[in-house]
Amino acid sequence: MDFKVVERSPFxxxxxxxxxxxxxxxVLGKTIHLxxxxxxxxxxxxxxLAHELCHIRQFREHGxxxxxxxxxxxxxxxxxxxxxxEVEARLEGMKHRRHLNxxxxxxxxxxxxxxxxxIDTKRTE
Ligand SMILES: [Zn+2]
Numbered sequence: 092m093d094f095k096v097v098e099r100s101p102f103x104x105x106x107x108x109x110x111x112x113x114x115x116x117x118v119l120g121k122t123i124h125l126x127x128x129x130x131x132x133x134x135x136x137x138x139x140l141a142h143e144l145c146h147i148r149q150f151r152e153h154g155x156x157x158x159x160x161x162x163x164x165x166x167x168x169x170x171x172x173x174x175x176x177e178v179e180a181r182l183e184g185m186k187h188r189r190h191l192n193x194x195x196x197x198x199x200x201x202x203x204x205x206x207x208x209x210i211d212t213k214r215t216e
Contacts, residue, residue, distance in 0.1 A: 093121055094147050096133065100124030103210075110204045112212040118146035119208075120155055128213070139213055142184030142201045146209040149176050163207045177203045180211075 097103075100117070103126035107115045114127030116139065123143050125133055134140060150158045158176075165174045184201050204210045 092144055092147060094144065095122045096130050097122055097124050098130040100126055103127075106204070106206060106208075106210050110206060110210070110212070112204060113215055115204065115210050115212050116143050117208065117210040118143050118150065120150050121147050123147070136213070137187045138184040139201050139211075141186065142180045142211060145180035145183040146176070149179070149209075159208070162209060166207055171203045171205050174203065176209065180209075 102119070103115050103117045103124035106117055107113075107126040112127070115125070116128065116133065117124040117126075123133075149162075152158075153161055162174065162176050165176060169175075171177065181201070185196075188196055201211050201213055204212050
């Protein structure tokens with residue numbers, strides 16, 4: 092898939108400060124904006140990468156502004172965690188994890204932040 096990764100993105104940094112997360116990956120169009128995580132660490136994290144690539148596909152399928160609108164509406168309706176776009180991305184991100192034990196699974200969980208945009212954070216112990 093055609094995508095770009097921006098390390099130390101000012102957009103992601105603002106989101107990270109506002110949301111008080113230790114790291115964020117934020118997808119806008121076909122660009123993944125990172126803050127608090129290096130490009131290498133992110134790209135090596137198969138589950139996280141698959142999750143964010145799913146958001147890129149959603150942007151492409153629905154169109155830039157239309158997807159932002161649908162994402163926002165969905166979050167208002169069912170909340171961030173149950174947002175169908177996050178559910179889809181979460182499933183994408185879990186495909187490689189079948190071989191992991193429950194504690195490894197918990198440690199690799201990617202969670203959406205409470206933002207009206209596809210911005211995710213990786214929980215760290
Ligand atoms: Zn997400």
